[in-house]
Amino acid sequence: MQHSVLQIPVQESLFVKDPTSSVVGKSILEHGLILLSEIGLEDFTFKKLAVKISSTESTIYRYFENKHQFLSYLFNFYWAWMDLNVAFATTNIEDPKERLRRIIGLITKKVNNDVRTPYIDEALLQDVIALESSKTFLSKKVDEENQAGYFLQYKKLVDRISAVIVEINPMYAYPNALVSTILESSFHQRYFGNHLPRLTNDMHIDTRLEEFLLDLCLKTIA
């Protein structure tokens, strides 16, 4: 019996050749993610990945222009997947405050591997995105990459959550700013909790992070 497979759509501008279209491509995704989580973007090279999957650099270059594009692919995958989860978790919930509560629950809690997406381990992906995602947009090439659609999925999610905020308080002037602030903060506060504890207040437990952001959000738009 085969379980259902989740197809996460990623822009064509984020790859040279669709990695999901072949066995090597899927291997690049799977082991590229693992390698990234192990050594970080700075030390990550296509050469090392090639050795790991018993292939060659030139093959990997046929799928991705460079490691930055590879990271951006994962970035989009993550947010597309999260957007799907958010959409699912909020359908048929009348009360917008309850929807916001569920959304903040989703973005603050540690995720588990989604078995419906083979070759991508979401638990690993979340760690990688927490550490590396800011590097996708903090670059001199933002405008060019933005034009190419590198940040579409992230923007879509921000829009979706902003809409909930507007529903709760149509007069609030900064819904998108608030949403992108809590999304960034969610990653950074957890990271600070693990590495720079003086910059936060004991964020080891998911529920504290959730309480911090939910409280901040509700009070701000009240």
Added chain:
Amino acid sequence: MQHSVLQIPVQESLFVKDPTSSVVGKSILEHGLILLSEIGLEDFTFKKLAVKISSTESTIYRYFENKHQFLSYLFNFYWAWMDLNVAFATTNIEDPKERLRRIIGLITKKVNNDVRTPYIDEALLQDVIALESSKTFLSKKVDEENQAGYFLQYKKLVDRISAVIVEINPMYAYPNALVSTILESSFHQRYFGNHLPRLTNDMHIDTRLEEFLLDLCLKTIA
């Protein structure tokens, strides 16, 4: 007549040889900052900087281990300088809310070059830190660098502002988290305003950014 010179203290772990102790060192700081602002950290190399200041790579390596350490030096300089400004702007102000207001004014508004610090142009530095600062701590070497004191000045400022929050509301559970969130947000929201406007709400004008963060802050700790 000589105007006063501000000495900004930077940890010894952030350089090999103190760049303020020599003419070449100061030139490295001054033109390194300019070059960074022009081409960004990814394309920045000591070779390019050496050419720019008519010196050599080996000379620059005698001051900084690598470009990451150079960035961290600037990161600390910026926050030490900002901490000084915050301290100055809040002395003799009784009301903690007024102090918070002034602090948020300081961190959200565009800074001008401080003539008391030769060879460092704070206006440029702010732009560079906005774009690159996250890269100082989002790395696999955080713990090691944290141990070495790479983030001391940032932590000091967060503590100082947190103390004000605690004064306003001693019961608020997340003062440090709130402060690091607004500091990060301040940079990112302005950046989004310039490059990814869909992630924010018209943050071109300093006063809007200020209003957004002050409102968020005051309501959260109310």
Added chain:
DNA sequence: TTTTTATTGATAGTAATACTATTATATTTG
């Protein structure tokens, strides 16, 4: 099933990066 086409692996090569080492020449300090 054969031919065509596309994909991969193997190999080679280039320019740039991120350094380290050596030495002659300046410059500063005692």
Added chain:
DNA sequence: CAAATATAATAGTATTACTATCAATAAAAA
């Protein structure tokens, strides 16, 4: 003035970030 120190010039290495070529092989079309 001598001694110590800092710099510039030069050279060199390992790695990175690619690009190019081509033979072997797998997949698709005829």
